[in-house]
Amino acid sequence: MPITYEHIKTCKQTGARLGRVHTPHGSFDTPMFMPVGTLATVKTMSPEELEEMGAKIILSNTYHLWLRPGEDIVEEAGGLHKFMNWDGAILTDSGGFQVFSLSDLRDIEEQGVHFRNHISGEKLFLSPEKAIQIQNSLGSDIMMAFDECPPYPASHDYMKASVERTSRWAERCLAAHKRPEEQGLFGIVQGGEYEELRRQSARDLTSLDFSGYAVGGLSVGEPKDVMNKVLEFTTPLLPTNKPRYLMGVGSPDSLIDGAIRGIDMFDCVLPTRVARNGTCMTSNGRLVVRNAKYARDFGPLDENCGCHVCRNYSRAYIRHLIKANETFGFRLTTYHNLYFLLELMMQVREAIKEDRLGDFREEFFEQYGFNKP
Numbered sequence: 001m002p003i004t005y006e007h008i009k010t011c012k013q014t015g016a017r018l019g020r021v022h023t024p025h026g027s028f029d030t031p032m033f034m035p036v037g038t039l040a041t042v043k044t045m046s047p048e049e050l051e052e053m054g055a056k057i058i059l060s061n062t063y064h065l066w067l068r069p070g071e072d073i074v075e076e077a078g079g080l081h082k083f084m085n086w087d088g089a090i091l092t093d094s095g096g097f098q099v100f101s102l103s104d105l106r107d108i109e110e111q112g113v114h115f116r117n118h119i120s121g122e123k124l125f126l127s128p129e130k131a132i133q134i135q136n137s138l139g140s141d142i143m144m145a146f147d148e149c150p151p152y153p154a155s156h157d158y159m160k161a162s163v164e165r166t167s168r169w170a171e172r173c174l175a176a177h178k179r180p181e182e183q184g185l186f187g188i189v190q191g192g193e194y195e196e197l198r199r200q201s202a203r204d205l206t207s208l209d210f211s212g213y214a215v216g217g218l219s220v221g222e223p224k225d226v227m228n229k230v231l232e233f234t235t236p237l238l239p240t241n242k243p244r245y246l247m248g249v250g251s252p253d254s255l256i257d258g259a260i261r262g263i264d265m266f267d268c269v270l271p272t273r274v275a276r277n278g279t280c281m282t283s284n285g286r287l288v289v290r291n292a293k294y295a296r297d298f299g300p301l302d303e304n305c306g307c308h309v310c311r312n313y314s315r316a317y318i319r320h321l322i323k324a325n326e327t328f329g330f331r332l333t334t335y336h337n338l339y340f341l342l343e344l345m346m347q348v349r350e351a352i353k354e355d356r357l358g359d360f361r362e363e364f365f366e367q368y369g370f371n372k373p
């Protein structure tokens with residue numbers, strides 16, 4: 001089994017669990033956040049910097065790498081780890097979500113999805129078998145099943161038909177997997193906000209031998225209390241001896257609330273995306289460093305942060321770089337935001353160890369300003 005999960009303990013104050021995931025490219029403690037490296041790079045970061053900040057696993061993308069440079073080139077390079085010089089773990093998403101979020105002319109049918117390449121405009125077709133073949137070529141440690149992430153909101157009828165097709169696609173993914181002893185494959189539970197459809201999806205997928213399970217179909221515009229409700233009735237349906245991954249999440253509050261509801265792995269473009277417009281996550285809340293009020297502020301982005309950015313560069317300097325559209329400014333805000341979330345996950349793990357994640361949530365929300373009306 002290329003991917004195994006070791007449960008260490010469950011927090012006595014919440015449903016959060018401390019664990020460890022073992023992959024062919026290293027192990028990592030959970031709950032854990034995965035920086036997103038869609039095009040085989042976590043934008044503006046070097047692999048050395050990712051390693052230095054404590055990143056253990058990053059996410060990349062079937063759809064994007066198939067279109068550019070092509071999975072054949074990555075395979076010829078010796079796989080994605082070698083191609084991008086990253087020897088930590090890599091999880092690749094399967095492409096379904098990106099087809100729906102990036103391209104037009106989408107036509108979904110039993111065989112797969114017809115769509116237009118968002119770069120060249122040519123018509124393409126992605127199927128469960130093709131999505132698995134691409135990920136086999138990329139050589140990621142964890143592959144994702146090809147699924148449909150329905151839009152929010154979706155009717156019960158649409159969602160039921162979609163869940164049943166995603167379950168049929170999941171079986172086709174397992175059958176198409178060429179190297180199950182080298183690469184793990186996670187199933188993705190769908191069903192929107194409908195409890196009986198989440199149950200149906202989880203029943204279908206946990207009856208198949210996946211290495212881990214993702215909760216999909218969330219962080220697609222639904223209110224946070226809907227996401228939390230869905231997690232409360234979905235994560236208990238997943239096996240306790242395999243990793244649970246909440247896709248596309250997220251913000252600091254959602255990471256904590258997801259961990260409390262039994263999630264082990266998260267990914268989100270938020271920290272890297274907002275960094276590139278000069279928004280930083282700090283222990284005292286969001287800080288938009290491009291604001292004029294920081295022009296003469298020679299303090300660090302976050303006085304409670306130990307990262308090399310906060311130890312060596314001022315808000316005034318970073319503001320100047322961002323305003324001047326200097327790449328180095330984006331590198332500094334990106335490094336700090338990723339470090340902040342990785343550090344937050346470390347604090348969450350410590351709180352689980354000490355059975356006080358509920359207390360930690362209150363303290364963090366108060367200081368970050370999540371409780372402000």
Ligand SMILES: CNc1nc2cc3c(=O)[nH]c(N)nc3c(CCO)c2[nH]1
Nearest residue numbers: 093094097149216217218219247248
């Ligand atoms: C930003 N929100 C988000 N929700 C997601 C939901 C899904 C989903 O349901 N399926 C798949 N395959 N990927 C998803 C992704 C991309 C990875 O972050 C999502 N991303």
Ligand SMILES: [Zn+2]
Nearest residue numbers: 305307310336
């Ligand atoms: Zn910092």
